Amino acid sequence: MRPEILNSVFAESQTLDGVGPKLAKPLEKLGLTRIKDVAYHLPERFVTRRAITDLDEGTEGEQVIVALTAIEHRASYNPGRGPYRVMAQDEVGNICALTYFGRASYSAKKLFPVGEKRWVAGRLDRYGDMLQIVHPDHVEEDSAAHLARLNEPVYALSEGLTQPKLGSLTAQALGRLPELPEWIQPSQFEQAGWPAWRDAMHLAHKDLHEKARDRLAYDELLANSLALLMVKAEGRRRKGQALSGDGSLRARLKLPFEMTGAQKRSVQEIDGDLQQESPMLRLLQGDVGAGKTVVALEAMLIANEAGKQAALLAPTEILARQHFETIRSMAAPTGVEVALLTGRAKGREREGILMGLLDGSIDILIGTHAIFQDSVNYKDLGLVVIDEQHRFGVAQRLSLAGKGRRAPHTLAMTATPIPRSLTLAQYGEMDVSRLDELPPGRQAIETLVVSQDRCADVIAGVGRHLATGQQAYWVCPMVREANGNWQTGDIAAAEARYAELKEHFGDDVVMVHGQLKPEVKDANMERFASGGAKLLVATTVIEVGVDVPSSTLMVIEQAERFGLAQLHQLRGRVGRGSEKSRCLLLRGGELSETAQKRLALMRETQDGFRIAEEDLELRGGGELLGTRQSGDAAFRIADLDQVQKYLPIAHADARMLIEHDGGLTSDRGEAARVLLYLFERDWGVQLLRGG
Numbered sequence: 278m279r280p281e282i283l284n285s286v287f288a289e290s291q292t293l294d295g296v297g298p299k300l301a302k303p304l305e306k307l308g309l310t311r312i313k314d315v316a317y318h319l320p321e322r323f324v325t326r327r328a329i330t331d332l333d334e335g336t337e338g339e340q341v342i343v344a345l346t347a348i349e350h351r352a353s354y355n356p357g358r359g360p361y362r363v364m365a366q367d368e369v370g371n372i373c374a375l376t377y378f379g380r381a382s383y384s385a386k387k388l389f390p391v392g393e394k395r396w397v398a399g400r401l402d403r404y405g406d407m408l409q410i411v412h413p414d415h416v417e418e419d420s421a422a423h424l425a426r427l428n429e430p431v432y433a434l435s436e437g438l439t440q441p442k443l444g445s446l447t448a449q450a451l452g453r454l455p456e457l458p459e460w461i462q463p464s465q466f467e468q469a470g471w472p473a474w475r476d477a478m479h480l481a482h483k484d485l486h487e488k489a490r491d492r493l494a495y496d497e498l499l500a501n502s503l504a505l506l507m508v509k510a511e512g513r514r515r516k517g518q519a520l521s522g523d524g525s526l527r528a529r530l531k532l533p534f535e536m537t538g539a540q541k542r543s544v545q546e547i548d549g550d551l552q553q554e555s556p557m558l559r560l561l562q563g564d565v566g567a568g569k570t571v572v573a574l575e576a577m578l579i580a581n582e583a584g585k586q587a588a589l590l591a592p593t594e595i596l597a598r599q600h601f602e603t604i605r606s607m608a609a610p611t612g613v614e615v616a617l618l619t620g621r622a623k624g625r626e627r628e629g630i631l632m633g634l635l636d637g638s639i640d641i642l643i644g645t646h647a648i649f650q651d652s653v654n655y656k657d658l659g660l661v662v663i664d665e666q667h668r669f670g671v672a673q674r675l676s677l678a679g680k681g682r683r684a685p686h687t688l689a690m691t692a693t694p695i696p697r698s699l700t701l702a703q704y705g706e707m708d709v710s711r712l713d714e715l716p717p718g719r720q721a722i723e724t725l726v727v728s729q730d731r732c733a734d735v736i737a738g739v740g741r742h743l744a745t746g747q748q749a750y751w752v753c754p755m756v757r758e759a760n761g762n763w764q765t766g767d768i769a770a771a772e773a774r775y776a777e778l779k780e781h782f783g784d785d786v787v788m789v790h791g792q793l794k795p796e797v798k799d800a801n802m803e804r805f806a807s808g809g810a811k812l813l814v815a816t817t818v819i820e821v822g823v824d825v826p827s828s829t830l831m832v833i834e835q836a837e838r839f840g841l842a843q844l845h846q847l848r849g850r851v852g853r854g855s856e857k858s859r860c861l862l863l864r865g866g867e868l869s870e871t872a873q874k875r876l877a878l879m880r881e882t883q884d885g886f887r888i889a890e891e892d893l894e895l896r897g898g899g900e901l902l903g904t905r906q907s908g909d910a911a912f913r914i915a916d917l918d919q920v921q922k923y924l925p926i927a928h929a930d931a932r933m934l935i936e937h938d939g940g941l942t943s944d945r946g947e948a949a950r951v952l953l954y955l956f957e958r959d960w961g962v963q964l965l966r967g968g
Contacts, residue, residue, distance in 0.1 A: 280950065280951050280954055283313075283951060285312060285453045285454075285455060286316070286453070286455070287311050288311060290304050290312060290450075294449060295446070303434075303435040304435075304446075307433065307435050312450045315447055315450035316453075317914065319914065320482060322430075322485075323429060323431065323485060324340055324431055325340065325427070325428050326341055326398055326426055326429070327340070327341055327427075328342045328423065329342070330344065331368070331369050332367045332373055335401045335408075338400065338402065339401050341399070341401050342397070342398045342426055342427065343373075343396075344368060344395070344396055346393065346395075347391045348364050348365060348366055348391065349391065350363055350385075351363075351364060352382075361376070361378070361382030361385055362375065362377075363375040363377075365395075372408070373401075374407055374408070374409040375389065376404070376411045395417065395418060396415075396423040397413045398415040399411070399412070414426070428484050429444075430447075430482055432444070451478060451482065454475050454478055456473075456475055457474050458945075458948035459948060460496075461495065462933075462945075469492070469495075470488060471489075471491065471492035472489055472492060474492070474496070476489070477490075477492045478493070490914070491919060494914045494916070494919040494920075496952060496955075497914045498919070498923055498927035499930060500953055500955070500958050501927075502927050503931040503949060503958065504958030506928075506931050506935045508558070509707070510935055514555075515556055515684045516684065517684045517685070518683045519551070519554050520552065520579060520659050520660070521552050521583055522548070522578065524582070525582060526578040526581055526611045526612075527578050529611045530575075531610050537567075537568065537714040537715070539567070539714040540568050540571060543712060544575045546708075547561075547572070547710070548576075548579060551576070551579055551580070556684040556685065556687065557708075558707050559688055559689070559708045560689045560707040560709045560710070561712065562691055562694065562695060562710065562712070563690070563692065563694075564712065564713070564884070564886065565692060565845065565848070566715055566849055566853060567713070567714065568712060569664075569690045569692065573604075573664075573688065574604055574607055577589070577604075577660060580659040583659060585659025586634070586639065586640060586642070586655050586656060586658050587640070587658075587662065588641070588642045588643070588644075588648050588661050588662070589604070589641070590645070590662065590663045591645060591664045591665065592645070592664070593645065593818075594619050594795060595823070597617065597643055597644050598617065600664065601615065603824065608641070614633070614640045615639075615643065616641070616642050617642075619644050619645050620647045621796075622647070631652070635656055637657065657682055658681040658685050660685055661685050661688070662687075662688045662689075663687065663689045663690065664690045692849075693846065693889075694842075694889040696886075696889050696890045720857055722848060722851060722883060724848065724860045726880060727862065727864070729863050729865050732834075732863065735861060736778065739751070739778075739830065742829075742830050743811045747828070748808070748810075748813070748825060748827050749811065749812050750815065750819065750831045750850055751778065751834070752815055752847055753770040753815070754835045754838045754839065771788060771790045772788070774814055775788040775814040784810070785811040786811075786812045786814060789805075789813060789816075789819060790816040798818075805828075806825050808827065823850050824853055825853070826855075827854060828850065829851055829852075829854065829858040830859050831848055831860040831861070832863065833860070833863065835865055836864055837865055837868055837875070837876065840892060841875050841878065841879070841889075841891060842892050845885050847860075848860045848879070848883075860879075862879060864876060893917065
C-alpha cells in the first residue's frame with residue numbers, strides 16, 4: 278500500500294487542468310502518466326534572455342525580450358508559401374520585422390493588432406538590412422509577464438505537446454507536491470547545503486540550480502541503493518539450502534584447456550557461497566571469451582553433486598540453444614542429464630521434459646523464460662544461473678525463488694564488461710566475481726579500419742578467405758542510406774547486403790536478424806554453425822552467445838555507428854579457435870572526433886574492461902545509465918558525473934540505514950520508505966518485514 282502522503286503525487290496526469298485524452302497520448306510517450314512523472318521531468322536546458330528597450334542594444338543571434346508596437350502587416354505575394362511579416366517598432370522608433378511562415382501567419386494577425394504594444398520574446402536576427410525575429414517564442418500583452426521569460430526552461434517534448442503547455446502542466450504538478458519528511462543523513466544534508474525536497478523540486482525547474490539537481494540525483498541513488506541492499510539482506514534472511522559437492526562429477530570433466538586463475542578463483546568463491554544456507558546472489562562478470570560458461574557448468578555440477586537440480590536462463594532462443602550444445606558436450610563424460618526447454622517445445626517433447634524435471638531425471642535445464650512458467654515444476658531446484666543478467670529486472674529475478682523447495686542459489690552472468698564506477702549502481706545487491714584473464718592460447722584479433730569506399734575490395738577479400746575453407750560474419754548497422762536520407766531499418770540493411778553477397782557467393786551465404794521467424798533464424802544459424810554455410814550476414818542479434826570457432830573473419834559495416842561496447846562484443850564472435858582471426862571495421866567518409874577515438878581504441882586494445890571505461894567517458898553513460906535493467910526504472914535524474922560523485926556516499930548511507938536500523942523503523946527510516954515509493958523501487962519495500 279502506497280504511503281498516504283504520496284497519494285497526490287501518484288495521481289494520474291489527466292487530473293491536471295487541461296489534460297484530456299488527446300493530450301494524454303503525447304504525455305504517455307514521454308512516460309508522464311502521473312503527477313510525479315511531470316514534476317520529475319526536469320528541463321533539458323534553459324533559454325536565457327535579456328530585456329531591452331532599444332533594438333540597437335541587442336546583438337545578432339541574441340535571445341531578447343522587447344516591447345514592440347505593430348505598425349503594418351505585410352502578406353507575401355505568394356500566400357501560403359512566402360513569409361508573413363508584422364512590421365513593428367520599439368520605444369525609440371527602431372523597426373523590426375516579426376516573420377512567420379505557413380499556418381503560423383494566421384495567428385500573427387490576432388497576436389499583433391496594429392497600434393497595440395506587445396512584449397515579444399525571441400531570437401534577434403537580421404535579414405538583409407532589416408532586423409527580424411522569426412516565429413517569436415512568446416507574445417505577451419501583460420507588461421509583467423515577460424519577466425517569467427528571462428530564464429525559461431526547455432523540456433523534452435513529443436509530437437502534440439508544446440513548451441508553454443508542458444510548462445503550465447509542470448507548474449500545476451509542482452503545486453501539488455506535499456511536504457515530505459527528510460530521508461537524507463543530517464550531516465550529509467548540512468555539509469552539502471542542499472535544499473529540502475519540495476524546494477529542490479521547484480528550484481530545479483527555475484534555473485540550472487546545481488544544489489537542487491544534486492540533491493534530487495542523490496535521492497534517486499539513495500533509493501536505488503536501499504532497494505538493492507534490501508534484496509541482499511532479504512536473501513540472507515531467507516531459508517535456503519547449503520550445497521556441498523563431493524567433486525565426483527567435476528573430476529570427470531575433460532576440458533580441452535587449463536582453467537585460468539580467474540576461473541578457478543571464481544569457482545572457489547561460488548563454491549564457498551553454495552555451502553552457506555543463505556541463498557547465493559553473485560554476479561560473474563567476464564570479458565568476451567573469458568570462459569563464463571565453464572564456471573557456470575562447474576557451479577551447476579556442484580548442485581548436482583549435492584543431489585539438486587540446476588537451471589540456466591538465457592534471454593534469447595539462439596543463446597539458449599548455443600548454451601545447450603556447449604554444456605551438453607562438455608558435461609557428457611559426467612553422465613548428467615541436460616535438457617533444453619524453449620517456447621517452441623510442444624506436445625510430447627514438452628511433456629517429457631516436464632516429467633523429467635518432476636521426477637528428477639533431468640539434472641540441468643537450459644532455456645528461455647519458458648523454464649519458469651507456472652506449469653514448469655522441479656523436483657528440487659538448488660541453483661539458478663541467469664545469463665546476460667542486464668536483460669532481466671531485479672523483480673523478475675526475485676520471482677524465480679518460488680521454483681525451489683527452498684530459495685535456490687542464484688548466479689548471474691554478464692558478458693558486458695561494466696566500469697567499476699557503475700557496477701555498484703547496477704548490481705549493488707550482489708557479490709561480484711570478475712574473470713579478468715583470457716584462456717591461454719587465445720590469439721589476439723587483428724583489427725583493421727577500412728574506408729567504406731573500399732567495400733568492393735573487402736568483398737573480394739572475403740571471397741579469398743572463404744576459398745580457404747574458413748567462415749566469416751558480415752554485420753550490418755541498424756540504419757541504411759535510402760535516397761540520400763538516413764532511415765531506420767535494420768532488416769532492409771541486412772537484406773540488401775545479403776542479396777549482394779549472395780550474388781557473389783551463392784548458397785554459401787545465410788542471414789540472421791531479429792525479424793525472421795524463429796524456425797528460419799535457427800535453421801540458418803544451425804547451417805552456419807555446422808559449416809553448411811560459409812558467410813553469415815546479420816544484425817546485432819549475434820552480439821552475444823554465438824560461438825563458431827571456425828569463423829575467423831568479422832566485417833562490421835559502418836562501424837562508426839556502433840558504440841565501443843557493441844563493437845567489442847561483435848569482434849568477440851571471432852578469435853574463438855586456434856586460427857588467426859581478423860576484424861574489419863568499415864567506416865564512413867566523415868567521422869566525428871568521438872567516432873575516430875572509438876575506432877582508434879578498437880585497433881589499440883582488446884581489453885573489454887578498459888574499453889568499457891573509455892566508452893563511459895566518450896558516451897557519458899549512455900545505455901548503462903539509460904537502460905539499467907529491463908523491468909526497472911532507469912535513472913531519470915542522476916547523470917554520470919553525479920553517479921560517480923554521489924553513489925558511494927548514497928550506498929554507504931543506505932547500508933547504514935539497513936544494517937543499523939534493522940528494517941527502516943526509525944523516523945528517517947520511515948522517510949526512506951516514502952523515498953522508495955517515490956522512485957518506484959517498490960520491490961525493495963515489499964521485502965521489508967511487515968512492509
